[in-house]
Amino acid sequence: MSHWRRQPLQLVILGLGLALATALWSAVQAINAEARASYSQASEQLAAGTGAVIDRPGSDIAVETYARMRRAGWDVAPVLQGRIAVAGRQLTVVGIDVLTHPAAAVILGDTADLSESVTGEGRLFARPDLQTALATTPGLPPIVSNPAIPPGEVWTDLSVAERLLNRAGRLSHVLVLQSDHEALEPESFASGLRLRPEGSQDTAQLTRSFHLNLTAFGFLAFGVGLFIVHGAIGLAFEQRRTLFRTLRALGVPLQKLVLVLSFELLGLAVFAGAAGLVLGHVLAAALLPDVAATLRGLYGAPVEGALGFRWHWAVAGLSMAVGGAVVAGASALVKLRHLPILAGSTVSVWAEVGRVGIRRQAMGGVFLAALGALVFVVADGLVAGFALLAGLLLGAALCLPLCLAGVLKLGQVVARGPVAQWVWADARAQLPGLSLALMALMLALATNVGVSTMVSSFRLTFTGWLDQRLAAEIYVTARDDTQGAEITSWLAPRVQAVLPIRSATDQLNGQSATIFGIIDHQTYRLNWPLLDAVPDVWARVAKGQGVLINEQMALRQDVSLDDILPFAGQSLPVVGVYSDYGNPRPQAIVGMDLLLSLYGDVPNYRFAIRIPAQEVDALRAAIAERFDLPPGGVRANTEVKQFSKAVFENTFVVTGALNALTLGVAGFAILTSLLTLWTGRLPQIAPVWSMGLTRKTIAMVELVRSLLLAAFTALVAVPVGLGLAWVLLNVINVEAFGWRLPMFLFPADWAILAGLALFAAALAAGWPSWRMARVTPAELLKVFANDR
């Protein structure tokens, strides 16, 4: 088809559109696939065994207890797992017995000498990237690189793990290796032991929402990309309309013409899709480290930062590209089918369809929005939330042309001069042809408004929360309880207060939760970020008459103030709910005395210290000098906050990147739509020109018209975006992360965004407009020529 040779730009646009759409979509898919693969690799390769574990809710297991299990003939393997902060990063330390762990051979890899791993300072095993990152960290044993280790984790022998985690003689759980374990009764060895299926689903479940989020974004990007393709295909068909008519007149059967064009389209789709895959891979590779950091920071999920290549991903991406091209090209092909051999003016055919279409679209939009709302009301959970979102966005997008038509009509009525009147009228007439691109712009803008409102609201809330939550000036982690006691007595005369941080883990309403004990202190009364509480909350907690729970737990388990919460054989009323961002799991707080009476002598080696701010540095130095603390044993709250904020920012890097790309794609969609309209444009312009408007004026009008449409689109997009933000904050976040956030408005951001939209529109309209100013009278006169 020589058409493309004459119009290489169109080919580029078509290809680029499809490639971009495929790229955005497949990038998201690649990221998801990589993350999921990491989870399953982690759970399959390293948590080998029968999938059953023995643990002791709220506590750990003594090594002696494990030995007694072995002596009873149980086929079990010990694990001591915990987190430490090293060199500013959180590491999960997994201690195993290299002799009994089922995956020991995988862990040790080709380590020549077992004894090195077990004796002396031992060895750590970590992924190559982590090994490199930690290589120069003092206080750590030598690190052996092993790509089989999950990201963010260091595996090591139990003898080493005990030292790193300050938990000598303790195990966090025991893997059950024998398949006939149903009858095992671990209670017979120690009270509180229980047999349970291994929680390898945990990560997958926690991160599911995150991936759903990404997928939704990918779909949006793909959809926007399809607008471009639709525009380009429409343009190509429009320009070849005369050719088609001639071919048909010459007797080429319609079926054959459609078939040939379909094949042409398919070929293009495959090529562009392949290019998109390459682009998507590059994009995913660029974004993955941040996603990985997010997943690790937020969920402790093991995700590697490097991207692999997966065939099924490539095939799926290509299918999306082809499917997208088919969807985008279908309408053009259908139009071609219905094209009479001797058609009248092109403009009128399209415009007539447009006017009726706008109303129908709007009805469809209202229907979709209603459907989304209905799903949300009837169903529950994250998917329902996304249905609501999809309904909102699509509904708003479909209603956009009608809204714009209304506004433009109003403008036309109000307009004074004839030129102004024409501008409004003309804009309205252009609406059907531009509506898809404008919808794309609206979606991109609304998403931007929505997501940036969410992120900014979250950031504001989170920062304030950090200040409250990290009220103490210094946080100390001792090696063990003994050292903890030494530090406490040493600190007592030197500081305003030493607040012990002690916790146990237990099942609360069937979910694993951390239960903290606090002493009665002003710090909590003044700072703790309570969302909801009874009047005498702190007094009741201190007396052991009530429990505080985090928001996640309150929302997920539908527990509210004054509800009775059963745990550890006790029942306590909920006296307060506090915000606890960045933590996906349930958490509770009780008075220290109660914690100790319920869970016995829980570890006591972490402390929060209150001192005047100006003494922080001196005291830190003094503690570090006086005591041999583990790496990261003393941290000022500023460091902790910095770390938390870094994790937070990482979380939304991907969102931001996709946002920007979507906006870019939308701008591109406008350009292609305008170019598509260009062919039909001259007959509309020529009469006006003949009546005495200069080409320059007309070109200006072209530009103004696009800006006008973009501006109104932006105007519509802001409320839609705020709706989106509301759903994100109050529905999606609650389902995905377990917290509800207050919504803050950032009108300045909207202004910037509107400016960006106008800029994108101006950029997109600039070229057609420039062409308009340069068009020769001869070209315009051809419109009136008799032989057209």
Add this chain to the structure above:
Amino acid sequence: MIARCLILLASLSASAVGAQGFAGLGTTTQGFAMPDAQKALTFPRDHLSHDAFRIEWWYLTATLDGADGRDYGLQWTLFRTAMEPGEDVGWSSPHVWLGHAAVTTPDRHFAAEKFARGGIGQAGVSGDPFDAWIDDWQLVSDDAEFEVMRARAGASTWGYEVSLTANGPLVAHGEGGYSVKSPSGQASHYYSQPFFAVSGVLTLPDGPVAVTGKGWLDREWSSQPLAEDQSGWDWFSLSFDSGDKLMAFRLRDGGAGFRSGTWISADGQVQRLGDDQIVATPLDLVAVAGRDIPVRWRLQVPLYGVDVEVSALNPNSWMDLSIAYWEGPLTVSGSHQGRGYLEMTGYE
């Protein structure tokens, strides 16, 4: 006997095999105690663990007659190896324990192994009364140590529980328990209780079988029992119907090898047998587990008029474990009749 040491250090560092003798036994001894010819055996102390030495084992084999009229054999072994000298508590202990257990029938051979770290109580040896264990495998004296014992071991589909009663004295090999292993002087401390009467039950996939028979318990510890060039060994323990017993081993190297043994009279008198007093000739090579292994031998000790042919009860007595070797019961014919056990290592 020495021969039996299949120590596991090497199980996780296979490269050691070959280059440095079988299963790492030929490696250096830095920091560990060395066997001392001047040091007499003292009991019950020497029944227990010698942590200053690198390797050590408690090694029981028994030839058995089943109530069903068939012949059986069993093995119970606990190895200790130290990755470095000294002792530490908990997971930091340098000691690693390894258990091997087997039951051999004329047509089946069951074997299993256990691993354990020292320092945490999962495996070990304690005295008063004597108790050696790894997981739920156990060799324990209920009464007088090394006189009356029980042994049990097994896996999911098979196992055994037997009691042992000593009908004779402990026997020291070599010179008062100092047993030389090579011309260049490698040695170990080595004694046995070869006079156990055994009775108990084997649990096999087809059901339990009551058994009686004769047991032989070896104790040996050292830090480097093999010379660098020794690649494996063939070890025999024979109980003749006359009541006399013979322990003989041959350490293979590139050349003539090194033979040693002990003649134990029915009354417990011992006679050390030197390199030139034992002739061991492999007769048949049988393909077992992809290797050629001599499961029939001619064994001669001219000094005692012994010229016997020993053959495996079950040629496929292959211990297919982390460290693989051949170990199984024998029948003895020729100048003397009887039963015995054979262990062969280092066949590649």
Add this chain to the structure above:
Amino acid sequence: MLKIDTVTKSYGNAAQKHEVLRGVCVELAAGETLALTGESGSGKSTLLHLAAALDGFDSGEIVLNGIAYSGLDDRGRARLRRETLALVFQQFSLVPSLTVAENILFHARLAGRPDPSWAAEVTERLGLAALAQRWPEALSGGQQQRVAIARALAARPQLLLADEPTGNLDEDTGTRVLDLMLDLVRETGAALWLVTHSDAVARRVGRRVHLSSGVLS
């Protein structure tokens, strides 16, 4: 009022030049009606376009009401078209995004002399009242032409240039539309220069010039 003096116009580049007009001279007085006939492709439309200040010419001069075209820039020509002239083409004369009524008033408003009552009269006389709120694309060819004529006349131009205004219409309709146009032109006192290939049409117009091989006779 309009004087075309030795105007030449050619298309194409230097290598392949196609001379359409070779020294055309013609004059048109105020209120006069003139028909321009010629073979297909003889340059009738081109000449009319030049008179309408839609396109430039190579040499010679066109003067309208004392204003020489060669001295005008794009804006000046646009102003001339807006305020002094009005055009009716065979097709595509209407602004598709404006209704019939809006179209009819459009040029008058551009020219700065909207006269709704006059526009209403023209609309009425051309039988377009019932179509006032329709969109151009919903009209037949004859209706569209009448709207174009109405728009031109509603602007009260001094010179009305019409290029085959009835060329797209069947004979009966064409005749009726032409009659109406001529009547209205007379009433407004405008000059009319009409391009046609039809002798019948040309005969109904006062004077007649014939263009052949780029030369007027």
